Amino acid sequence: MATYVLVHGAWHTGKELEATANPIRAAGHEVHCPTLAGNRPGDVKTTGLDEAITSVVDFLAEKDLSDVILVGHSYGGMVITGVADRAGERLKRLVYWNAFVPNDGECLNDMIPPHYIALFDAIEKEIGDGSVVLPFPIWREAFINDADAATAQRAYDGLNPHPMKTFKDPIKLKANPAEMEIAKSYVNCTEDTALPHGLPWHPRLSEKLGLFRLVQVPGSHELCFSNPERLAKAIMDAGRD
Amino acid sequence: MATYVLVHGAWHTGKELEATANPIRAAGHEVHCPTLAGNRPGDVKTTGLDEAITSVVDFLAEKDLSDVILVGHSYGGMVITGVADRAGERLKRLVYWNAFVPNDGECLNDMIPPHYIALFDAIEKEIGDGSVVLPFPIWREAFINDADAATAQRAYDGLNPHPMKTFKDPIKLKANPAEMEIAKSYVNCTEDTALPHGLPWHPRLSEKLGLFRLVQVPGSHELCFSNPERLAKAIMDAGRD
Amino acid sequence: MATYVLVHGAWHTGKELEATANPIRAAGHEVHCPTLAGNRPGDVKTTGLDEAITSVVDFLAEKDLSDVILVGHSYGGMVITGVADRAGERLKRLVYWNAFVPNDGECLNDMIPPHYIALFDAIEKEIGDGSVVLPFPIWREAFINDADAATAQRAYDGLNPHPMKTFKDPIKLKANPAEMEIAKSYVNCTEDTALPHGLPWHPRLSEKLGLFRLVQVPGSHELCFSNPERLAKAIMDAGRD
Numbered sequence: 001m002a003t004y005v006l007v008h009g010a011w012h013t014g015k016e017l018e019a020t021a022n023p024i025r026a027a028g029h030e031v032h033c034p035t036l037a038g039n040r041p042g043d044v045k046t047t048g049l050d051e052a053i054t055s056v057v058d059f060l061a062e063k064d065l066s067d068v069i070l071v072g073h074s075y076g077g078m079v080i081t082g083v084a085d086r087a088g089e090r091l092k093r094l095v096y097w098n099a100f101v102p103n104d105g106e107c108l109n110d111m112i113p114p115h116y117i118a119l120f121d122a123i124e125k126e127i128g129d130g131s132v133v134l135p136f137p138i139w140r141e142a143f144i145n146d147a148d149a150a151t152a153q154r155a156y157d158g159l160n161p162h163p164m165k166t167f168k169d170p171i172k173l174k175a176n177p178a179e180m181e182i183a184k185s186y187v188n189c190t191e192d193t194a195l196p197h198g199l200p201w202h203p204r205l206s207e208k209l210g211l212f213r214l215v216q217v218p219g220s221h222e223l224c225f226s227n228p229e230r231l232a233k234a235i236m237d238a239g240r241d
Numbered sequence: 242m243a244t245y246v247l248v249h250g251a252w253h254t255g256k257e258l259e260a261t262a263n264p265i266r267a268a269g270h271e272v273h274c275p276t277l278a279g280n281r282p283g284d285v286k287t288t289g290l291d292e293a294i295t296s297v298v299d300f301l302a303e304k305d306l307s308d309v310i311l312v313g314h315s316y317g318g319m320v321i322t323g324v325a326d327r328a329g330e331r332l333k334r335l336v337y338w339n340a341f342v343p344n345d346g347e348c349l350n351d352m353i354p355p356h357y358i359a360l361f362d363a364i365e366k367e368i369g370d371g372s373v374v375l376p377f378p379i380w381r382e383a384f385i386n387d388a389d390a391a392t393a394q395r396a397y398d399g400l401n402p403h404p405m406k407t408f409k410d411p412i413k414l415k416a417n418p419a420e421m422e423i424a425k426s427y428v429n430c431t432e433d434t435a436l437p438h439g440l441p442w443h444p445r446l447s448e449k450l451g452l453f454r455l456v457q458v459p460g461s462h463e464l465c466f467s468n469p470e471r472l473a474k475a476i477m478d479a480g481r482d
Numbered sequence: 483m484a485t486y487v488l489v490h491g492a493w494h495t496g497k498e499l500e501a502t503a504n505p506i507r508a509a510g511h512e513v514h515c516p517t518l519a520g521n522r523p524g525d526v527k528t529t530g531l532d533e534a535i536t537s538v539v540d541f542l543a544e545k546d547l548s549d550v551i552l553v554g555h556s557y558g559g560m561v562i563t564g565v566a567d568r569a570g571e572r573l574k575r576l577v578y579w580n581a582f583v584p585n586d587g588e589c590l591n592d593m594i595p596p597h598y599i600a601l602f603d604a605i606e607k608e609i610g611d612g613s614v615v616l617p618f619p620i621w622r623e624a625f626i627n628d629a630d631a632a633t634a635q636r637a638y639d640g641l642n643p644h645p646m647k648t649f650k651d652p653i654k655l656k657a658n659p660a661e662m663e664i665a666k667s668y669v670n671c672t673e674d675t676a677l678p679h680g681l682p683w684h685p686r687l688s689e690k691l692g693l694f695r696l697v698q699v700p701g702s703h704e705l706c707f708s709n710p711e712r713l714a715k716a717i718m719d720a721g722r723d
C-alpha cells in the first residue's frame with residue numbers, strides 16, 4: 001500500500017480529482033486530494049506560487065505523511081517541484097501528469113506559447129482581481145477534446161478563477177529536477193493539445209526530469225473528467241516501484 | 242442528428258467511404274459521400290482544383306444541406322477548405338482526416354516531400370492524359386500498412402487515376418483556415434506514413450487550423466479500408482458539438 | 483507459413499525471445515531465436531560486430547533457411563543490416579523492432595546520446611574485460627517502464643554483460659539500407675524511452691530505411707518481457723506480405 005497525494009492544476013480544486021482517487025483507493029492505496037492556496041473558496045486571487053507550494057508542504061506536515069507519491073497536473077507540476085525542494089524527505093516519487101517542469105528561476109509563463117500569455121494578460125486586466133479564466137471554446141477544443149459536450153460543459157462550470165500571479169512567479173529551487181535524487185515519472189496523455197504549436201508536454205518538458213519513467217495513455221489534458229479510471233491506472237503504473 | 246458529408250482523397254471515389262458512412266448512419270446521422278469532379282467515371286483527367294471544389298459546392302446546393310459537418314481525407318482537405326471559403330454558410334464544422342490544410346495561394350504539392358513530386362511528375366509524363374497513379378509498393382507499405390495483403394490489393398484495384406492538376410493548382414481563399422470562424426477538428430491516424438521523413442500530418446498541417454479539436458486513432462492513411470468502424474467513431478468524436 | 487528469425491539486442495540472448503516466438507509459432511510459422519556471438523555463455527567479451535553478424539550468417543547457412551523474415555531488436559538492428567548485406571539471398575524482409583539502422587561506416591555509438599557513451603565508457607573501464615552492463619535504475623525507468631517491479635527485476639537478472647566493441651565497430655555495407663531492395667518494416671513501441679532526449683527510434687532511425695512499413699504498438703523497449711503476445715502480433719503485422 002502506498003500513499004498518493006494528487007495536486008490539481010490551474011482553475012481546479014482537489015474535489016475534481018476524487019473520481020481519479022477512488023479507483024486508486026479501490027486498489028488499496030491511501031489518496032489525498034488537497035486544494036491549493038489560491039483555489040480554495042474565498043481565497044484572494046493575488047495568491048502567489050510560493051503560497052501554493054506552502055499549502056502542500058503544510059498539508060503533508062499536518063497529516064504527517066511520508067513515502068508520498070506526489071502527483072501534479074499541469075500547473076501542479078510547478079507546485080510539486082517546489083514541494084520536492086522543500087519537503088523532499090516526505091516524498092518517495094514525483095509523478096508529473098501533463099505538467100510543467102520548472103528549473104530554478106523559471107515561471108509557468110516561460111513554458112507556454114506567447115499567444116496564451118497575451119490572452120491571459122488581456123483576461124486578467126478585464127477581470128481586475130488578479131485572476132484569469134479560460135474561454136469556453138479553448139477549454140472545449142484544446143483542453144477536453146476527448147469528452148462529449150455535456151461532460152465538457154459540466155466540468156467547465158466547476159472551474160474557479162485562477163490567480164495569475166502563480167503563473168508569473170519564478171520558482172526558487174536548490175536543485176533542478178534533473179539533479180533531484182527522488183524517483184520521477186511523467187504521465188503523458190497523447191491527445192493533450194492544451195500546449196499547442198510544436199511546444200508539447202512530452203518530451204519538451206519531461207526531459208527536464210533527467211532519468212524518468214514514461215507512461216502514456218490516450219486522452220486529453222482533462223482525462224480526470226473524460227476517463228478518470230484510465231487516468232488512475234496510468235498514475236498507478238507511474239507510481240509503483 | 243447531424244449531417245455529415247465525407248469528401249474522399251486522391252485516387253478514391255465516394256463509394257469507398259460507404260463502409261465508414263454506415264456506422265455513422267447507424268448512430269442516427271445523415272451521411273453523404275459524393276465523388277469529386279476529376280474522379281467520377283468518365284471525367285477528363287485535366288480537371289483542376291477549382292472544379293473539384295465546385296462539385297462539392299454544387300452538391301451541397303442541390304441537396305440544400307445545412308449545418309453540415311464537412312469531412313475531408315488527404316487531398317480532400319484542399320477541397321473542404323475551398324468549400325468553407327465559398328459556401329461556409331452551409332457548414333457547421335470542418336473535419337480534416339489526415340488531410341492537407343492549405344493557406345491562400347498554396348497547392349497540395351507545396352506540402353509534400355520533393356521525392357513525391359519528382360515521382361508524380363515522372364508518372365504523369367508516362368501516362369500522358371494528365372493523371373497520376375500510385376505505385377503498388379508505396380501504397381502497400383506507406384499508405385495501407387495496417388491491412389493484410391488481400392485488403393491492400395483489393396483496395397488498390399478500386400483506385401482511379403487522379404488528375405495531377407489538382408495537386409498543382411494554388412487554392413484561392415478569402416481567409417486562411419486559422420482565421421475562419423467555423424469550428425475545426427483534425428483526425429490523425431497515428432500510423433499514417435503516407436507523408437514521410439519528418440513532414441507529418443499532425444502537428445505540421447493541423448496547427449494551420451488555429452484552434453482545433455484533435456482526435457487520434459491507431460491506423461494507417463487508409464483506415465477507411467482497414468478499419469472503417471474505428472474511423473467512423475473517430476469522425477463522430479471529431480464532429481460532435 | 484513463413485520463417486522468422488528473431489535477433490536479440492545487447493545484454494540479451496535468444497532465450498529471452500522464446501515467449502515472443504511462441505505466439506508466432508502458434509499462428510503457424512517457423513521461428514528461430516539464435517544467440518549472437520558475444521552473448522553466448524562463455525563467449526569472450528572482446529567480440530566485435532563482424533563476429534556477431536557472422537554468427538547469424540552461419541546460423542542461416544547451417545539451417546539452410548530461405549525466405550526469412552529477419553527481425554532485429556535494438557543492437558540487433560546493426561546485426562540484421564549486416565546479414566542483409568552478406569546473405570540477402572536468404573531473406574524476404576527485414577523487420578527492425580526499436581532497432582538501430584546503420585549506414586555504411588556507422589557504429590551503434592554514432593546513434594546514441596553522448597551521456598550514454600560516457601556512461602558506457604566508464605562502466606567498461608571499471609569491469610575491465612571489454613564488457614558493459616546497464617545500471618538497474620536506467621533499466622527500470624527507461625528500458626522497461628511498462629512492467630511491474632518483479633518483472634523488471636527478473637528480466638534484469640537474466641541479462642549478460644555485453645561486448646562494448648560491438649557498439650564501436652563501424653559496419654561495412656555494400657549499400658545503405660535505403661538502397662537495399664529487400665522489403666523492410668519498422669516496429670515502434672510508443673513508450674520506448676531507451677533513446678531519450680529528442681533522439682527517438684522513429685522517425686529518426688526508421689527513415690533511414692527508405693520505403694518501409696510502420697507498425698506501432700504500446701510498450702517499452704523491453705516489450706518482450708512486459709507483453710510478448712502483443713509484440714508477437716506486431717511482428718507478424720510487420721512481417722506479413
